[in-house]
Amino acid sequence: MSTLTEVSMYEDDRGNRIISPTTFTQNVRVDFKGSNNTLIVDPTAKIASLRARFDCDNGVLELGGKSPHRGALRADARVGQDSSIRIGKNVTTTKLCILVAVEGTSLTLGDDVMIASDVGIRTDDAHPIFDVESGRRINWSQDVHIGNHVWIANRAIIRPGTSIGNGSVVGMNSLAKGKFPNNCIIAGTPARVVRRNVAWERPHLSNSKPFYKPDASTVKKSGYWNPTEDEARPVATTLKRWARIKRRARHHRRQLAGLLRN
The missing domain is CATH 1.20.5 (Single alpha-helices involved in coiled-coils or other helix-helix interfaces)
Incomplete structure (x- = not known):
C-alpha cells in the first residue's frame, strides 16, 4: 500500500495516479491499496480536509473547483472496485462528510451542493446480507446521484439507490432512499417529500445581512427556482x-x- 500526505502530480508502478496541477499539503492523506486508481483534483479546489482511500482496483475520485467566496470541502472518501465518486464545483461541507462507492457503483454530487455536519452518503451497506434459504445477496450496492444546488442538513444519511433532484433540501436526521424530485423538502425516517415547490439560497440567517429575510427580495436568486416536477415522485x-x-x-x-x- 502507498500512503501519501500530499496531493500533487503522481504516478506509481501499479498504475495509480494523481492528476492535480495544484499541490495540497494540509490535512490530506491518500491510500492506494490496489492498482489503476485515479484521483483528479481541479486546480481551483479548496480542500480543508481529505482522506481518500482506494481499497481495490480501477477506482476514480474527482474533486471539482471552488469559487473564491465559497467554503471548503471536508471529505472521507472510500472508493472500491471499479467504482467512482465525482464531486462537482462549489461543493461545501461544514464538517467531515463520509462518501463511499463500491462494487462498480458511482456516487455523484452535482454543483453547488451544501452539506452540513455528520452526513453520510454511500452506495453500499458496508457488509453483505444474504437470504438464508437461497444464499442470494439481498442488499446490492446501487448508484447514488445528488443533483445541483442540493442542501443536505445535519446528520442526514443518503442510502444506496437514491437520486435527489436539483434545488432540493434533505432535512436533519433524515434517512433518504429512493427517487426524489427537484425543488422539494425531504424529511423523516424513512424520508419522504413533505413540501414541493421550494427554493433555498446560501446566505446565512445570522451571518448575512439583512438579518430578517421575510421574502425572496432579501437574497440573490440562483438559477434553481423551479416548480417541482411531480412525475419524479x-x-x-x-x-x-x-x-x-x-x-x-x-x-x-x-x-x-x-x-x-x-
Whole structure:
C-alpha cells in the first residue's frame, strides 16, 4: 500500500495516479491499496480536509473547483472496485462528510451542493446480507446521484439507490432512499417529500445581512427556482397513491353492490 500526505502530480508502478496541477499539503492523506486508481483534483479546489482511500482496483475520485467566496470541502472518501465518486464545483461541507462507492457503483454530487455536519452518503451497506434459504445477496450496492444546488442538513444519511433532484433540501436526521424530485423538502425516517415547490439560497440567517429575510427580495436568486416536477415522485409514494385508489374503488364497489341488493 502507498500512503501519501500530499496531493500533487503522481504516478506509481501499479498504475495509480494523481492528476492535480495544484499541490495540497494540509490535512490530506491518500491510500492506494490496489492498482489503476485515479484521483483528479481541479486546480481551483479548496480542500480543508481529505482522506481518500482506494481499497481495490480501477477506482476514480474527482474533486471539482471552488469559487473564491465559497467554503471548503471536508471529505472521507472510500472508493472500491471499479467504482467512482465525482464531486462537482462549489461543493461545501461544514464538517467531515463520509462518501463511499463500491462494487462498480458511482456516487455523484452535482454543483453547488451544501452539506452540513455528520452526513453520510454511500452506495453500499458496508457488509453483505444474504437470504438464508437461497444464499442470494439481498442488499446490492446501487448508484447514488445528488443533483445541483442540493442542501443536505445535519446528520442526514443518503442510502444506496437514491437520486435527489436539483434545488432540493434533505432535512436533519433524515434517512433518504429512493427517487426524489427537484425543488422539494425531504424529511423523516424513512424520508419522504413533505413540501414541493421550494427554493433555498446560501446566505446565512445570522451571518448575512439583512438579518430578517421575510421574502425572496432579501437574497440573490440562483438559477434553481423551479416548480417541482411531480412525475419524479418516489416509487414508494406512487405505490401508496395506487393503494389508496384501490381501497376507494373497493369501497365504491361494495356501496354499489349494497344498493343493487336493495
